[in-house]
Every structure is written in C-alpha cells, then in structure tokens.
Amino acid sequence: GENVEQHPSTLSVQEGDSAVIKCTYSDSASNYFPWYKQELGKRPQLIIDIRSNVGEKKDQRIAVTLNKTAKHFSLHITETQPEDSAVYFCAASKNDYKLSFGAGTTVTVRA
C-alpha cells in the first residue's frame, strides 16, 4: 500500500519567516495530495491540495509543490504568523480517495 513519509516532525520558526514541510510517497499511482492543518483539540481541516497534473499551487501565503518523478511534495508557508502554529499533515490518495497520511509536523511560530 501507499507509504507517506513526512519531515520534519517538529518545526520552530520566527514570526515572519517561512516554513517548509516535505513529504514523499511510494505509490506512483497516487494522484491527489491534500494538506490538513489540525489545531489542538480540533478537527483536521484542509488548507490546500494538489493533483498530479499540476506542479504547483498557491493560495495566499500557502503553496504546495509536487515533483511526480521524485514522488515528493512540499508545503510552503510564507510570512508565518502565530495562528499558523498547529500540526500539519500531508496525505496521498489514488482515485479511491482513501487517504494515506504522513506522521504530521508540529509547527510553532515564535512571536
């Protein structure tokens, strides 16, 4: 089955700096890659996603890049703010939409 690896497990950044989280996947048939943000005690919420026919997608301060050849994708958060502090999960799926998650990255934005 699909195996998604996520790094780093924790990330501390100064407010205003950028944060980058990287994921790799094993199944070349995976074609949908969402990113979820989970604040403490709350549900995972989709923040951005990308399909395999696109190399990059951006939404305000958040961007995701995908390298199908290398089977890795990354989340970039620019101009980080304290409210960006949360756990971020990457995931991958094929057409069945069953999500295989990474282990999560705890992001702390220092004021």
Next chain:
Amino acid sequence: EPEVTQTPSHQVTQMGQEVILRCVPISNHLYFYWYRQILGQKVEFLVSFYNNEISEKSEIFDDQFSVERPDGSNFTLKIRSTKLEDSAMYFCASRGVGETQYFGPGTRLLVL
C-alpha cells in the same frame, strides 16, 4: 458552513465491551470514511463506505469492526469487543462529488 459532527466526543469503556461511535456526515455527501489515530502516531484509514456498502477496508478493520448507515443521516462505527489497543481518536470524514474529505472533530476512545 456545514460540518461533520461526531458523538460522543469522549468514550471510556471496559475491555470486551461494545462501543458505537456516531457520525453525521455533511448532508449531500455520498462517500463516508472512518480513520483512527493512536496517540503519537499517524492517522490511519479504517474503512470507506459508498452506496450502502463498504468500498474498501484496511487490515485494521477486522471482524470486530462494522459500519452502518442506519438512516439517511447517521454513519456509525461499531467495535464489538474492544481491546486495549483500540484506544485511539476516531475520525469520521465525508466527501461529496469532489475530492475533498471533510473531517469530524473525532471521538476519543479509551479502553480500560
């Protein structure tokens, strides 16, 4: 904005007891999922459900687990005889015709 809801938020049970976790998916969604997250580990897929039947299940979803959509709104996960290792956060998710899965707030299950 519609949200997936789950009840209860916390459940404590004795080993060997049956538990039923309940979910109300977003009303016009057609695809339903259960995931679980053992403390400190990654979120794991359990089962997907569409058109009143299981579409796919993981190795975790053994004979002790079952799912049901008893009416037009609820989607339940039953664990017949709980084990200590079933202690986890259980998330329900639903999806419409698009790709996005919307997650519920989770039920934290503790088996003693």
